[in-house]
Amino acid sequence: MRSTVFIFALAAGASYYLSRWLVIPPDLLVVWKGAGVALLALWAALHARSLDGWLITAALALGALGDVLLETHGLAIGAIAFLAGHLVAVGLYLRNRAVPVWHALVIAAAVVVVSWLLPVEREAATGVAVYAAGLGLMAGTARTSSFPRHQVALGAMLFVLSDLLIFGKGGAFDLRLAELLIWPTYFAGQALIAHGVVTTLEREKA
Numbered sequence: 001m002r003s004t005v006f007i008f009a010l011a012a013g014a015s016y017y018l019s020r021w022l023v024i025p026p027d028l029l030v031v032w033k034g035a036g037v038a039l040l041a042l043w044a045a046l047h048a049r050s051l052d053g054w055l056i057t058a059a060l061a062l063g064a065l066g067d068v069l070l071e072t073h074g075l076a077i078g079a080i081a082f083l084a085g086h087l088v089a090v091g092l093y094l095r096n097r098a099v100p101v102w103h104a105l106v107i108a109a110a111v112v113v114v115s116w117l118l119p120v121e122r123e124a125a126t127g128v129a130v131y132a133a134g135l136g137l138m139a140g141t142a143r144t145s146s147f148p149r150h151q152v153a154l155g156a157m158l159f160v161l162s163d164l165l166i167f168g169k170g171g172a173f174d175l176r177l178a179e180l181l182i183w184p185t186y187f188a189g190q191a192l193i194a195h196g197v198v199t200t201l202e203r204e205k206a
Contacts (some may be wrong), residue, residue, distance in 0.1 A: 002046045006195075009039030013187040020179075030071045036187055038064035040194040047198050049205055055092040056197045059085045063190055079131050086138040092197070093141035104140030111136030111160055118168035126165050136165055142193070152198030158189030 011034025019029060041060035048054045062085030070078030094101070114130035119125045142156035143149065162185040169178035 002043060005039055005043040005046060005123075009036055009043055009194075010191060012036040012039055013191065016187070017183050026071075027036055030068055034064050034068040034072060036064075036125035037067055037190050040064075040190060044194055044198050048202065052092055052095060053198070053201050055088055055095075056194065056201075059089040060194055061085075061090065062088060076127075082133045083131055086134040088142065089138045089193075090134070090141050093138075093145040093147070095175060096145045096147060098140070098146040099144045101141075101144065104137065104144045107140030108136030111139060114164065115167050118164060118172055132163070132167075136161060147200050148196050151192045152177055155189040155192030155194075155196065158185045158192065160189075162186035162189060 012032070016032050016036060019032060023092040024032070037060055041057055041064055044053065044060055048057050062081050066078045066081035066085065068078075069081050079158055093104075108162050112129050112132045115135070116129040119128055139153075139156040139160045143153040145152065147153075162182050163180045165178040165185070169175050169182075
């Protein structure tokens with residue numbers, strides 16, 4: 001059953017990319033958007049046997065909540081849910097730290113600076129930078145954790161790329177290209193993070 005849930009998560013998340021070319025009732029579209037990461041969270045919960053297992057579950061659940069809130073309550077409220085998820089993930093990665101934390105701080109600082117520079121509407125730059133601090137810490141601590149880098153660190157950087165495309169679309173990034181890349185980089189990042197963390201914890205438990 002657990003592997004089936006993961007397959008359904010990938011199917012839901014990947015197929016949502018097609019929604020931009022379909023006429024979908026708004027309520028169904030919201031459910032479809034949230035389903036991919038919500039199912040990843042469910043998959044993680046089915047495997048959870050430790051605090052680390054529940055932390056990755058919570059981080060993914062907050063990401064799914066952010067996906068839904070972006071559509072129902074707007075960017076600011078959605079960003080709060082994502083930021084909370086990033087901070088939960090930071091706690092998970094720090095519990096499994098493999099190299100000195102200053103490596104993570106360097107990555108976080110770089111993400112903040114780049115994020116602050118990207119918005120065309122400069123009045124949004126401060127808020128973007130605040131959010132990016134959590135985003136950057138998530139990516140930095142993922143990179144310095146003991147989880148497999150080819151999955152978890154890569155997934156975290158894809159998540160960063162997705163958000164950078166949002167911050168810079170219509171400015172540094174062509175609007176149409178950004179719109180095409182935001183969802184696949186985001187969902188691929190979430191899926192890689194989920195798979196890397198959950199399967200590592202499963203092996204350690206065994």
